[in-house]
Amino acid sequence: MATRTTTFVAGGDSLEQVQARRAEVLEQLNRLVGSSLFRNSRHYPKLLRYVVEQSLDGHGAQLKERALGIEVFGRDPGYDTNLDPVVRTSACEVRKRIAQYYHDPAREGEIRIDLPSGSYQPEFHFPVAAAVVEEAAPAEVVKPAAPAEMKPGWSRWEWLPRVRTLAMAAGVVVLLVVLFTGSRTAARSAVDVFWAPVWGGADTVLVCVGGQHGGAEAAVAPDLLHFADAMTMGRLFSVLHAHGRGYDARLASAVSLSDLRRGPAVLISAFNNPWTMRLKQGLRFTFEREGERVSIHDRQHPEAGWSVTRGVPDDQLTQDFAIVSRVTDSITERTVVTLAGLTRFGTVAAGEFVSEERYLSQLSSHAGAGWERRNVQVVLGTEGVNGVAGPPRVLAGWDW
Numbered sequence: 001m002a003t004r005t006t007t008f009v010a011g012g013d014s015l016e017q018v019q020a021r022r023a024e025v026l027e028q029l030n031r032l033v034g035s036s037l038f039r040n041s042r043h044y045p046k047l048l049r050y051v052v053e054q055s056l057d058g059h060g061a062q063l064k065e066r067a068l069g070i071e072v073f074g075r076d077p078g079y080d081t082n083l084d085p086v087v088r089t090s091a092c093e094v095r096k097r098i099a100q101y102y103h104d105p106a107r108e109g110e111i112r113i114d115l116p117s118g119s120y121q122p123e124f125h126f127p128v129a130a131a132v133v134e135e136a137a138p139a140e141v142v143k144p145a146a147p148a149e150m151k152p153g154w155s156r157w158e159w160l161p162r163v164r165t166l167a168m169a170a171g172v173v174v175l176l177v178v179l180f181t182g183s184r185t186a187a188r189s190a191v192d193v194f195w196a197p198v199w200g201g202a203d204t205v206l207v208c209v210g211g212q213h214g215g216a217e218a219a220v221a222p223d224l225l226h227f228a229d230a231m232t233m234g235r236l237f238s239v240l241h242a243h244g245r246g247y248d249a250r251l252a253s254a255v256s257l258s259d260l261r262r263g264p265a266v267l268i269s270a271f272n273n274p275w276t277m278r279l280k281q282g283l284r285f286t287f288e289r290e291g292e293r294v295s296i297h298d299r300q301h302p303e304a305g306w307s308v309t310r311g312v313p314d315d316q317l318t319q320d321f322a323i324v325s326r327v328t329d330s331i332t333e334r335t336v337v338t339l340a341g342l343t344r345f346g347t348v349a350a351g352e353f354v355s356e357e358r359y360l361s362q363l364s365s366h367a368g369a370g371w372e373r374r375n376v377q378v379v380l381g382t383e384g385v386n387g388v389a390g391p392p393r394v395l396a397g398w399d400w
């Protein structure tokens with residue numbers, strides 16, 4: 001079906017025509033955010049609604065990343081968009097869900113609301129009846145203005161697509177029920193199983209990472225991100241993206257207890273992340289430090305343990321250990337995942353473990369039946385060879 005694109009400066013249109021188009025776009029917006037792709041999310045409908053309404057009101061030029069972070073996601077005016085890419089990741093997810101929505105042929109006759117890649121200013125594509133479209137007629141493109149409010153009304157061309165949509169929707173529901181019933185027993189990947197309790201109904205996961213690990217660099221710039229932690233974040237972000245989840249990445253110094261109580265969180269690194277150390281109470285495997293000697297302590301078997309000496313140059317470090325935890329924390333009452341090593345090698349190994357099927361598949365042999373829905377902790381070991389961490393291996397596991 002042919003369309004014409006508009007962003008609402010009248011051009012040759014009357015005010016009444018502009019008002020009618022605006023009302024139709026708002027009605028389509030309500031239809032879009034009310035669909036199953038958006039209605040169970042908090043952030044994505046809010047972002048889409050904000051950019052559409054601002055554009056209709058003539059403020060499209062002001063839709064920039066920082067402004068959206070402040071107005072939509074409640075960030076402080078001076079927040080670092082590089083460390084906190086919540087707007088970019090949320091916009092990417094909104095674009096994906098819009099594409100899924102309009103993939104249904106039954107929606108061919110609806111107004112199309114698009115959020116072009118690289119922009120936060122939406123475009124609106126209006127269906128044009130085939131009988132009045134000339135083959136060589138160029139698409140109409142106009143810019144936004146602020147028209148007056150008008151109560152939404154249905155255009156005549158909307159009725160037939162709506163009837164088709166209802167019929168198609170009923171068929172799709174039946175098909176989905178059949179497919180779900182037939183596939184509900186299919187095996188899920190170990191990565192899906194491990195992360196499922198973290199997602200829950202959350203759209204965004206808070207990623208909290210420590211600063212420098214110590215030494216002269218930490219004294220000068222304690223809030224710099226260490227390369228090993230950045231590598232772990234990169235692996236984590238790939239998992240989040242693959243599962244359609246956004247992330248809010250912050251240094252530990254910028255995270256409060258209130259932030260951690262809002263939703264699921266992932267804590268990266270141990271001794272340079274105070275939240276990892278603070279939220280360890282009551283767990284079987286915990287981190288301990290005595291001078292330059294750091295260790296993983298087993299509360300059930302105090303005679304056991306794994307330790308290394310900090311400050312050893314990377315090329316001389318031959319082994320490291322880490323804890324991977326996925327627990328409902330008693331302080332935050334939220335699911336918290338910890339990826340933390342005694343040194344940087346262990347943290348890298350922990351990130352590798354939770355992001356790759358071949359490693360997470362080992363977990364079932366070290367945890368009890370039903371661990372998928374329970375709290376779980378794993379102790380990992382890794383070898384260091386010429387400054388590079390080797391693959392993670394499971395040394396101990398516990399679930400409760």
